[in-house]
Each structure stands twice: as structure tokens, then as C-alpha cells.
Amino acid sequence: MIDRLTGFKGVRAGRAFALLAALFVLTFGIMVVLIAIDQQRVLDSTTRLQEQTVPEIIRFQRLARNLEQLRQEGERVFAAITPQARQQAMFVVTLVASHPSVLEHRESAELARQTERFLADVVRQSVRDDKALASSFEEWQRMAARLGLLVDDVSIQGINLASNDLGDVSAAMNLARIKLSVALLVVGVFLVLFLVLLRAHLIHPLQRIDQALSTLSVDQPLPAFKPAAMVEIQAVEEAIGELHDSLVRNEQARLALESLANKDGLTGLTNRRHFMQIADAELQRAQRYRRPVTVGMADLDFFKKVNDTYGHAAGDTVLRAFAGLALETLRQSDLICRYGGEEFAFVFPESTLDEAARLAERFRASCAEHDIRLADGQLVRVTLSMGLADASDCPLETALNQADAALYDAKQQGRNRVVAAASLPVGE
Amino acid sequence: MLFPIRILTIVLLIVAGLAPAAQAANEKALRVAVLENSPPMAYRDASGALTGFSVEIIRALCEEMRVVCAYQVTTLDSVLDEIAAGEIDIAAISLLDTPERRARILFAKPYFRSISLWFAKPGIEPGQAKVRVAVVRGSAQERFARSKGWETVAARTNGELAEPLRAGVAQAAIIPMSTGLNLMKNPEFRQLELVSTVMNEPELGGDASFGISPRRPELKEQIDAALERIKRNGTYDRINSQFLPFRIN
Numbered sequence: 001m002i003d004r005l006t007g008f009k010g011v012r013a014g015r016a017f018a019l020l021a022a023l024f025v026l027t028f029g030i031m032v033v034l035i036a037i038d039q040q041r042v043l044d045s046t047t048r049l050q051e052q053t054v055p056e057i058i059r060f061q062r063l064a065r066n067l068e069q070l071r072q073e074g075e076r077v078f079a080a081i082t083p084q085a086r087q088q089a090m091f092v093v094t095l096v097a098s099h100p101s102v103l104e105h106r107e108s109a110e111l112a113r114q115t116e117r118f119l120a121d122v123v124r125q126s127v128r129d130d131k132a133l134a135s136s137f138e139e140w141q142r143m144a145a146r147l148g149l150l151v152d153d154v155s156i157q158g159i160n161l162a163s164n165d166l167g168d169v170s171a172a173m174n175l176a177r178i179k180l181s182v183a184l185l186v187v188g189v190f191l192v193l194f195l196v197l198l199r200a201h202l203i204h205p206l207q208r209i210d211q212a213l214s215t216l217s218v219d220q221p222l223p224a225f226k227p228a229a230m231v232e233i234q235a236v237e238e239a240i241g242e243l244h245d246s247l248v249r250n251e252q253a254r255l256a257l258e259s260l261a262n263k264d265g266l267t268g269l270t271n272r273r274h275f276m277q278i279a280d281a282e283l284q285r286a287q288r289y290r291r292p293v294t295v296g297m298a299d300l301d302f303f304k305k306v307n308d309t310y311g312h313a314a315g316d317t318v319l320r321a322f323a324g325l326a327l328e329t330l331r332q333s334d335l336i337c338r339y340g341g342e343e344f345a346f347v348f349p350e351s352t353l354d355e356a357a358r359l360a361e362r363f364r365a366s367c368a369e370h371d372i373r374l375a376d377g378q379l380v381r382v383t384l385s386m387g388l389a390d391a392s393d394c395p396l397e398t399a400l401n402q403a404d405a406a407l408y409d410a411k412q413q414g415r416n417r418v419v420a421a422a423s424l425p426v427g428e
Numbered sequence: 429m430l431f432p433i434r435i436l437t438i439v440l441l442i443v444a445g446l447a448p449a450a451q452a453a454n455e456k457a458l459r460v461a462v463l464e465n466s467p468p469m470a471y472r473d474a475s476g477a478l479t480g481f482s483v484e485i486i487r488a489l490c491e492e493m494r495v496v497c498a499y500q501v502t503t504l505d506s507v508l509d510e511i512a513a514g515e516i517d518i519a520a521i522s523l524l525d526t527p528e529r530r531a532r533i534l535f536a537k538p539y540f541r542s543i544s545l546w547f548a549k550p551g552i553e554p555g556q557a558k559v560r561v562a563v564v565r566g567s568a569q570e571r572f573a574r575s576k577g578w579e580t581v582a583a584r585t586n587g588e589l590a591e592p593l594r595a596g597v598a599q600a601a602i603i604p605m606s607t608g609l610n611l612m613k614n615p616e617f618r619q620l621e622l623v624s625t626v627m628n629e630p631e632l633g634g635d636a637s638f639g640i641s642p643r644r645p646e647l648k649e650q651i652d653a654a655l656e657r658i659k660r661n662g663t664y665d666r667i668n669s670q671f672l673p674f675r676i677n
Contacts, residue, residue: 058659062675069674084618091612091624095605096674098626100541100634 013202013230020197024190031183038176042169049165060158063105064151070096070112071147077119078133078140083126090123111150115143205233212240218251264338266316267323272345275337279347280396282335286349287392294356295396296346297403298386301415303342306380314374318382321372329363345400346386353390353420360386360418368416383416390421458495458647460486461502461516465587467610468671469522481606481671485539485655486520486638488663492654503584505566508532511641518647519639522604524568526631534642537652538635540668540676544569545608546625547593548600554578554627562589562598569602572631590617602627606672 073092080086096102097116103109118140125132205228212223222244225237262274270278279295286293300306300322307315319342326336326344335347348356364384371379387406391399402421410419462483463470470480478499490497497518502510507519512532522542523529546554555576563570565582573580581598583589586607592598594616603611608624611617627633640647658664659677668675 054660055656059677062665062677066674073673084615087618088612091608092673094624094626095543095545095609098543099605099674099676100543101675101677 013232016197016201016230017194020190020194024187027186027190028183031179031186035176035179035183038172038179041172042176045165045169045172049162049169053161053165056161057158059101060154060161063101063108064154064158066096066099066102067108067112067147067151067154070102070115071144071151074115074119074140074144074147077123078137086123086126090119093119105154108150108154111146115147118143201228201230201233205230205237209233209236209240212237216240216244216247218247267320267338269323269326269344270335270337272337272339275335275339275345276396279335279337279345282347282349283391283396283399291350291392292352292355293391294348294351294353294388295391295399295403296348296356296360296386296388297339297400297407298344298346298360298384299407299411300342301383301385301411303382306382310374310378310380314380317374318372318380321370322367322382322384325367325370326363329366330359334359345403347391353388356388357418357420360388364416364418385410385415386418388418388420458490458497458518459516460490460497460499460518460520461507461510462486462499462520463504463585464501465585466521466607467587469586469606470520471587481540481667481676482520482522482638484667484670485658485664486518488658488667489651489654492657492663493650503566504564505582505584507639508566511639514641514643517641517644518651521639522606522636523639524631524634524636526568526571528571529639532642534640534645534648535637536640536648537655538637539655539664540636542633542636542676543605544627544629544632545603545605546600546627547603547608547611547622549621550623552600554600554625559600560592560598562592562601564589567604568631569604572629573602590614590620593620593622602632606676609672 070093073089073096076089077086077093080089093116097112102112118136122132122136122140125136208225212225215223222241225240228234228237262270264271283293283295285291300318303315303318306318319338322344323336323338330336330346331348333349335349337345339345346360348359351359364386368381368383371381373379385407387403387408387410389399389402389406394402406419406421410417413419462478462480464472464478466480466482468480469482470478473479478501483499486497499520500516502516502519502521504521507516507521508529510516511519518536519533522540523535524542525535529535548559552559555578558579560579560581561573562581562583563573564586565584570580570582581592583591586604589601589603589607590611593601603624638651640651655664664677665675668677
């Protein structure tokens with residue numbers, strides 16, 4: 001889901017997160033610019049309110065004041081006791097009705113002009129006829145009422161100018177608030193996305209890697225990784241695979257070295273040093289459990305003559321063939337070792353001297369009939385002499401010495417035979 | 429060795445800081461020309477102190493600009509020369525816009541709007557032959573009447589504008605609305621039984637401004653800003669109500 005969402009497959013973590021950050025900065029930057037535009041609108045509106053609308057409102061208020069003054073002077077025209085006072089009030093009416101402040105407002109100019117004309121007529125008639133004032137008063141009251149309404153209208157018109165600007169400001173502020181909310185939402189979404197990606201592509205893989213490393217061993221198979229998206233994680237996981245391979249190879253090398261150290265290079269049989277260790281262990285085990293065990297020493301008869309006749313390479317072939325035959329003929333549990341030169345040592349676990357003697361005899365017999373093919377195709381046969389000694393009640397060295405002594409007896413008695421220590425030869 | 433140098437530096441800095449301040453204090457005493465017999469715009473009250481709409485407006489402006497203003501009395505016919513010569517910084521007189529004035533002085537933002545009236549016996553119309561027209565010397569009204577080829581009688585001040593009419597030297601007068609308001613309060617003037625007609629010619633009405641010396645162009649901005657402020661904070665309207673029956677801006 002996340003992989004498809006972001007298409008992060010095989011992308012470097014640094015690059016991916018840089019891309020995400022750039023996208024974030026771009027988006028957030030755009031939001032900030034949009035909000036800044038709204039703020040500019042608010043600033044413009046308030047500046048306009050301050051520099052244009054407020055003087056305009058004051059102008060409307062003054063106009064309203066003048067219209068009200070016009071009405072009052074009109075009242076004064078009717079209320080005046082003397083013609084002089086009436087004339088004075090009429091003069092002010094004329095001035096107000098002619099003043100640019102009234103003339104520049106069409107509606108006011110019209111009504112002021114009407115008022116002036118009406119009042120001028122009234123004043124003119126009043127000079128000739130005292131009743132003119134009284135007869136016109138009703139009409140004046142209607143006109144005064146119109147003036148009063150116009151005063152209200154003009155006041156409201158002025159105030160409404162501010163309403164427009166303030167409406168503009170509040171609209172801009174509302175828009176800015178919405179944009180700010182969206183910007184915060186965008187920040188939140190990016191943060192969540194970032195955390196999800198961090199979890200999916202870095203934290204989880206790192207946890208898997210930690211798990212894999214803590215359980216990594218030669219005995220366990222290589223833990224299977226789900227294919228990771230991040231190149232870095234892939235690299236680490238591949239490195240873990242290589243580490244596992246290397247562990248396995250090291251273990252193989254260690255085992256190879258160990259077996260090299262324990263084996264005779266020519267025949268592949270256990271060498272003398274290793275034989276002494278495992279034979280000793282075998283003897284101790286047998287003696288602890290009071291089990292029979294027998295050791296043997298064998299020597300190839302006239303081996304020097306084989307070497308002299310066919311060469312050393314042939315001698316080596318013979319030794320290898322002999323070793324192969326021994327492993328083939330004797331039991332799996334029997335220990336066989338190249339003791340030195342053409343001399344071999346044996347341990348027959350769970351075998352009494354008689355049983356071992358029968359085994360050895362069978363081996364001697366098969367050896368004597370076994371044709372060994374040399375490198376040049378010639379066939380040779382070798383015989384062996386073997387001495388056996390019971391080892392169930394004495395140290396290894398002692399038993400081997402006894403077996404060696406028996407071997408010596410076997411040689412003395414004419415070779416190609418098995419002799420048990422302190423007993424007669426068991427066969428030819 | 430370092431110590432005296434440091435003290436010297438500090439002293440120098442203080443002196444350097446004080447010098448422009450002292451200079452500024454001198455410069456701040458603005459020379460303001462006002463009229464003294466032009467009620468209700470500029471006149472002497474019962475105690476002899478200068479007052480009137482224009483006078484109080486310039487006082488409010490000086491206060492708003494936080495400058496000290498030194499007032500001197502002048503007349504309309506000489507103010508243009510004085511201001512052009514740099515003898516005064518501000519002419520706190522309602523000046524209508526004329527080409528001659530505009531060529532010689534700077535105008536501040538208009539501080540009110542005026543109209544002019546034709547005062548004459550009934551039947552005497554503007555432009556009528558053998559009618560001598562009273563005007564204030566150096567006024568826009570004088571300029572207008574002369575440009576029309578009318579015969580004029582020049583009064584020195586607005587306060588004296590009724591004299592030629594009363595004496596019969598002039599049969600009509602072109603009178604600014606403020607002066608007209610004042611004259612109409614005067615019973616003697618009313619006894620002349622003149623009728624007034626508003627003159628709609630643009631050169632006789634409209635914006636009236638203070639004049640500023642062309643040598644102090646920086647004052648214009650300050651005065652305009654201060655005027656804007658007193659219009660907003662109510663000072664202007666209070667002065668308006670004090671001297672005139674309606675809003676003249």
C-alpha cells in the first residue's frame with residue numbers, strides 16, 4: 001500500500017525524504033503565500049478604511065449636519081419674530097444650499113435647492129402678507145420631515161461605507177482562517193505521512209535487521225527478508241546474507257582444518273596424535289563401563305622391498321590401498337590409525353581379545369588376497385603382521401606396548417599372521 | 429591615554445547631538461501671517477486677542493505639528509509679497525486658488541470650501557453698467573471683477589467691505605460667505621436692505637487654502653498631515669461650530 005502510494009521502490013532514503021521535504025516546503029510555501037495575500041488584502045482594506053473611507057464618512061457626517069442646519073434655519077425662518085431675523089436665517093439657508101458640501105451630493109443638493117426656493121418664496125410673501133407664513137407652515141413641516149429623513153439617510157450612507165470595507169476585511173480574515181486551517185491540516189498530513197514512511201521503510205526494516213542479526217548463526221538458515229523498498233535497507237539485508245554465507249564458509253573451513261589436523265595426509269586415516277586422544281577416550285569409556293576393548297598394532301611385511309622394487313610412489317599407493325581395505329573390512333566403530341611409516345594401530349571397542357583376533361584374522365586374510373593396482377598397471381600383494389592386546393584393564397600405552405610386543409612375536413613367527421599378547425598365534 | 433580620548437569622543441558626540449536640536453528649535457518658530465479684521469475668519473476679540481476660524485485652525489495645526497508659531501498681522505494685498513519674499517512661512521488666510529497665487533506660493537490642502545455672494549440693492553445685477561463693486565484689495569473677488577472689466581472699490585480688509593456701500597461709493601459688493609454671515613448680523617448693514625445672490629463662477633468659490641512659502645516646501649506635507657489629523661480628531665469641527673453656523677468643509 002505504502003509502496004504503491006509513494007513509489008519508493010529502489011529509491012535512496014535520503015533522496016526520498018528530501019523529495020518529501022521539498023514537496024512539503026513547496027506546499028506549505030504556497031499556503032503561506034496565499035495567507036500572505038489575504039493579509040495584504042486586510043492591510044489594503046484597513047489602509048483604505050483609514051485613508052479614504054474615514055474622511056468620506058466624516059464628509060457624510062458634515063453633510064448630514066448641514067442638512068440638519070438647513071432644517072433648523074428653516075424653522076428659524078418661520079419662528080423669527082422680526083423680518084431681520086428671518087432674513088438672517090434665510091441668508092444662512094442660501095449659503096448652506098449653495099455650499100459645495102451640499103451641492104456635491106445630488107439628492108441633498110436637489111432637496112436643499114427646493115427648500116431654499118420654498119423658503120425664499122415664503123419670506124418674499126411674508127413681507128406682503130402676514131398670513132403667508134401660517135399658510136405655508138404645513139408644507140414646510142412636510143419639507144422639514146423630508147430633510148430629517150435625508151439627514152438619516154446620509155448618516156447611514158456614510159456608515160455603510162465603513163461596513164463595506166469592514167465586510168471586505170472580515171471576508172479576507174475568514175478566508176485566511178480557512179487557509180490557515182488547511183495549511184495546518186497539510187502540515188499534519190505530511191507529518192503523519194512522514195511518520196508512516198519512516199516506520200514502514202526505516203524503523204520496521206531496522207527492527208527486522210536487528211532480529212536477523214541477533215539470531216544469525218551457522219546452524220540457522222538465512223532469515224528471509226521481504227523485499228525492502230529503500231536501497232540502503234536492501235544493501236544492509238544483502239550484507240546480512242553475505243555475512244551468513246561467510247559464516248557458513250568459515251565453519252566449513254574450520255571443519256576442514258580440523259580434519260586436516262587430525263588425519264594422516266597420505267592415507268586419510270586418523271593420525272597418531274588424534275588417535276592417541278580418541279583411543280584414550282575410548283579406553284576410559286570402556287573401562288568405566290567395564291566393557292571389553294582390545295588394541296592392535298600392525299605392520300606391512302617387507303614394505304621396504306616394495307619401496308625398493310617399485311619406487312616410493314608405489315609404496316604410497318600400497319599404503320593408501322591398505323588403508324582403504326582396512327576401513328572397508330573392519331567395523332565402523334573400530335579405530336584405525338597410521339602410527340608411523342608402514343605401521344598401523346587399532347582399537348576394537350566392545351571386543352574381547354578373541355573377538356578382536358577373529359576380526360583381525362579376517363582382515364589379514366582379505367589383505368593377503370587383495371590385489372593392489374599400481375599407477376603403471378602392475379598388481380602387487382602385501383601381507384600384514386598384527387599384534388593384539390587386551391586393553392580393558394590397563395592404560396593405553398601399556399596395552400599398545402603389549403600389542404607391539406605381540407606384533408614383534410608375529411614377525412618372529414614368520415609374518416602374515418595375527419598374534420594376541422600372552423597367547424599363541426590364532427592363525428597363519 | 430585611552431581614557432581622555434574616550435571622554436573627548438563622548439563630549440564630541442553630545443555636542444554633535446545637541447547642535448541640530450538647537451538649530452531645530454530655532455527653525456521651529458514658524459512665522460505665521462494672519463488677518464486681524466476679517467470676522468469671523470480672523471479678528472480681535474473683546475480682550476484684543478487674535479481669534480477667528482482661520483486663526484484657531486492654524487493654532488490647532490501648530491499644536492498638532494508640535495511647533496512654536498509666531499503670529500504677525502498682515503493684509504490680503506501684501507501677504508503674497510511677504511510670503512514670496514520669505515518674510516513669513518505660512519499665510520493662515522483663506523486663499524482661493526488663482527494663477528498669480530499659484531505661481532508665487534505653495535498651497536496647503538484646502539481647509540474649507542467657500543462661495544462668494546453678490547450683495548446689492550434689488551435690481552442691480554452683476555455686470556450692470558455704472559455699478560461700482562466693492563472688493564477686498566488683493567482678493568480673488570477683486571481679480572474676478574477686474575477681469576470682467578467692472579469698476580471696483582477696494583477695501584483694505586473684509587471688515588471694511590461694507591464701508592463703500594454705506595458711503596454710497598459702491599453700489600454692490602462681492603463678499604465671501606464668511607464675511608457675508610458676519611455682515612448680516614450687523615443691523616446697520618441690514619438697514620442697507622441689500623439682497624444677496626450666490627455667484628456660481630468657479631473662480632469665486634471652492635477650495636480655500638493656507639499659503640506656504642516656496643522656501644519651506646517641507647512644511648506642506650507637515651501641514652497637510654496635521655490638517656488631516658485635526659479633521660479626524662474633532663478639533664476642526666469644534667472650531668467650525670465655534671465660528672460658523674454650518675459645516676464649511
